[in-house]
Amino acid sequence: MPGFTLPRTVRTTRITRAHKISAAVVASASCAAALALTAAPSNAETTAAHAPAAVKPVSANGLPLTAKDRADDGKNASSLTGLKVTAVAKQGHAAKQAADRSADRKVIAAPKAAAPKAAPKAAPKTAPKRYANNLDGWIRESLDIMKSKRIPGSYEGLHRNIMRESSGNPNAVNDWDINAINGIPSKGLLQVIQPTFNTYHVSGTPHKLTDPVANITAAANYAAHRYGSIDNVNSAY
Template identity: 55%
Template sequence: MSLNAKNPGHSPVLSKAHKLSFAGVAAVGAAAVAFSLVPAEAQTATKTVSVAPVAFSQSPAQTVKASVVDQAADAAKKAAAVAAQQKAAQQKAAQQKAAQERAKKEAASRSAKRAAQVKAAAAKSYPNNLDGWIREALDIMKKHKIPGTYQGLHKNIMRESSGNPRAINNWDINAQNGVPSIGLLQVIKPTFDAYHVPGTAWSQYDPVANLTAAANYAADRYGSIDNVNSAY
């Protein structure tokens, strides 16, 4: 006899297909319930994991910043090194200039010293006697192109004054006219003034001045003091 599902008092008989369907639905429901019951901590953990890529994305920016700082430090070091080199170069140049200036001053000082030595060597010294007076007078005469020799001066000196630079004639015509003959070669004042040789003393009593003036006068009148053999 066939079963009637609608008859009261009787439970429906499930086929095998129906049982499998119910089992699948139950499994899906259990899974849904299990997912809905995941603790809040697990959800938080999930969220935390999702933040990690953001932290990783900031690392390149920090690296760039560090690189910029390093480059700035390197640039500062290089600038300081260049400044130090320039300062050293300036100091070296200043030292070299100072050394050159010192060398110039020392060279000038040595040159001046040598010139003084040469001048001192060139300057003759003459004894303060008749021989010395004649020799000095001859050097001055040579410089001014006044002719005369040692012998010509000496012979006239011995005749006129016997070698006394203070000799004076107070009795001849010149003395009577108020211009006595004075000195080694007995020169009167007008003659001395007219034939005075530059660089000698302005005194008839000065031996060298007296000799050179007399020799200058004799050269003008007689051609040379060597040509004078008597009063002139």
């Protein structure tokens, strides 16, 4: 340059260093451009032609997989899938068992209250049996009392003896026989004297000699002790 003349040695050194840097930059740029032009495809056919081949699977040792290796891999995959399914099934079964145990604990912890037992029904009250106020009713009532006291006798035996002794009159009195002479006349349907009535009176009946039912039951009780039954009496007794 005019006006600035550097010493030769210094100018040569600076030019040489700058050139080296420029040459390196240019060389690097040229290489990069060359690589870019070489790698860039000109059209679709060039891209397809220079596309890398599909990568083939290899085994652990770097060799391509054989049919046996793929089959083993398939078995392993199936085994893993089966294990997963089995594990899921076991988890579901365990969950169901846990739910069942929980339900059982709830049942045990809170049993249902037993329904209250119905109170036993009281036996219906039986209305007292009614008897007609006549000879038939007196005999039937006497027979029921005799049955409860285990005094033998039948309707026929009572009726037959009543008709012979008093003709069915509860107020009949014998004033002519020996008992009357002795001051203890026979009275009532079955003509019973007072001492006999007092001895064989049946509890539950009126303590009155001329009461129809009391008279019949006392006479039947006396006949049972002496003759076995009023049915066995066919005459004065």
